[in-house]
Amino acid sequence: MKVGVLGGGRMGAGIAHAFLLAGCEAAIVERDNASADAAAHRIRDIIARSIDRGTTDRGADELNAALSVGHDAAAFATCDLVIEAVPEDRAMKAEALSRIERTAPDAAVASNTSAISIDDLAAPLARPDRFLGLHFFNPVPASTMVEVVVGAATAPAVVDRARGWVEMLGKTPIVVRDSPGFASSRLGVALALEAIRMLESGVASAEDIDRAMELGYRHPMGPLRTTDIVGLDVRLGIAEELQASLGERFAPPALLRRLVAEGKLGRKSGEGFYTWERPGQETP
Missing domain, CATH: 3.40.50.720 (NAD(P)-binding Rossmann-like Domain)
Structure with a gap:
C-alpha cells in the first residue's frame, strides 16, 4: 500500500x-x-x-x-x-x-x-x-x-x-x-474550555485542575496539560468552529485568546499553561 x-x-x-x-x-x-x-x-x-x-x-x-x-x-x-x-x-x-x-x-x-x-x-x-x-x-x-x-x-x-x-x-x-467537532474534539474542547475558565477565575491552579481529572476521574492527563500538547492555537481554532455552529457555550475564554496572541502555544512554543523545559518535563 x-x-x-x-x-x-x-x-x-x-x-x-x-x-x-x-x-x-x-x-x-x-x-x-x-x-x-x-x-x-x-x-x-x-x-x-x-x-x-x-x-x-x-x-x-x-x-x-x-x-x-x-x-x-x-x-x-x-x-x-x-x-x-x-x-x-x-x-x-x-x-x-x-x-x-x-x-x-x-x-x-x-x-x-x-x-x-x-x-x-x-x-x-x-x-x-x-x-x-x-x-x-x-x-x-x-x-x-x-x-x-x-x-x-x-x-x-x-x-x-x-x-x-x-x-x-x-x-x-x-x-x-459528520457533526460539529465530531465526538473527540467536541467533548475534549468542552472540558478544556471549562478548565481554562476555572483557571481564569482563580478556582484552582493549572496543576490542581489537571490533578482533579487525573486522580478523580482517572484521565491519563488533565485538560490543561493536554491543551498544551495539542497546541493552544489548535484548541482556539476548534473552539471558534464549534462556537459558530453550536453556540456560545463554546466561546473561547479571554485567557485562551490572550495566550495565543502572545505566542504561548503550549509545548511547541515552550510555554502555555505550563512551562515546557524539554519534552516530557514541564512546570506550572
Missing part, C-alpha cells in the same frame, strides 16, 4: 511515520523545497527515534527507502490513500483537497481535520464518495485511536477500507457521523 500525505508538519510527519512502520510506502508533499527539506529532516528524526526506542524491528535504510518527500503532488498519482494534514483552516484545506483530487484520481482521500465539517469540505469535490475524515491524535505514535468521520456522500466501502487501515496501524477506529 502507498499512502500520500499533503503537509509534512508534526501531524503529517507522524501520520506518514505510522504508515511506514506498518509496512507501507509513504509520500510526503510540501508546498516548496524549503518546506520539503524541513519535513524530510523531521520524519527522518522520528524514524531514528523509533529505532532507538525499539518500537520497530525495521532498519533506518529500509524505512527511508519506503519514504519520499518533495513538493510535486504528482507523487500522489500511484497512492491508494492520500491524507491532507495542513493547518486547521477551511481555505487551506479546500485548496489542499482540490490539489489532491487533481493528482490522485483513483485514491481514497481523507482530511485530518479535527473540527471542520467533512460535508462542507466534500462539497466542491468531484468524487465526494471517496472522501472522509481520518482524525489522528497528537502525538501520532503514542495515540491508540483514529476517528473515522463519515460524510453524507462517503461510500460504505471506503469506510470499511478506512477501518482496516486504522487497524493495520495498530490503532482502534472510532466511526462517527
Whole structure:
C-alpha cells in the first residue's frame, strides 16, 4: 500500500511515520523545497527515534527507502490513500483537497481535520464518495485511536477500507457521523474550555485542575496539560468552529485568546499553561 500525505508538519510527519512502520510506502508533499527539506529532516528524526526506542524491528535504510518527500503532488498519482494534514483552516484545506483530487484520481482521500465539517469540505469535490475524515491524535505514535468521520456522500466501502487501515496501524477506529467537532474534539474542547475558565477565575491552579481529572476521574492527563500538547492555537481554532455552529457555550475564554496572541502555544512554543523545559518535563 502507498499512502500520500499533503503537509509534512508534526501531524503529517507522524501520520506518514505510522504508515511506514506498518509496512507501507509513504509520500510526503510540501508546498516548496524549503518546506520539503524541513519535513524530510523531521520524519527522518522520528524514524531514528523509533529505532532507538525499539518500537520497530525495521532498519533506518529500509524505512527511508519506503519514504519520499518533495513538493510535486504528482507523487500522489500511484497512492491508494492520500491524507491532507495542513493547518486547521477551511481555505487551506479546500485548496489542499482540490490539489489532491487533481493528482490522485483513483485514491481514497481523507482530511485530518479535527473540527471542520467533512460535508462542507466534500462539497466542491468531484468524487465526494471517496472522501472522509481520518482524525489522528497528537502525538501520532503514542495515540491508540483514529476517528473515522463519515460524510453524507462517503461510500460504505471506503469506510470499511478506512477501518482496516486504522487497524493495520495498530490503532482502534472510532466511526462517527459528520457533526460539529465530531465526538473527540467536541467533548475534549468542552472540558478544556471549562478548565481554562476555572483557571481564569482563580478556582484552582493549572496543576490542581489537571490533578482533579487525573486522580478523580482517572484521565491519563488533565485538560490543561493536554491543551498544551495539542497546541493552544489548535484548541482556539476548534473552539471558534464549534462556537459558530453550536453556540456560545463554546466561546473561547479571554485567557485562551490572550495566550495565543502572545505566542504561548503550549509545548511547541515552550510555554502555555505550563512551562515546557524539554519534552516530557514541564512546570506550572
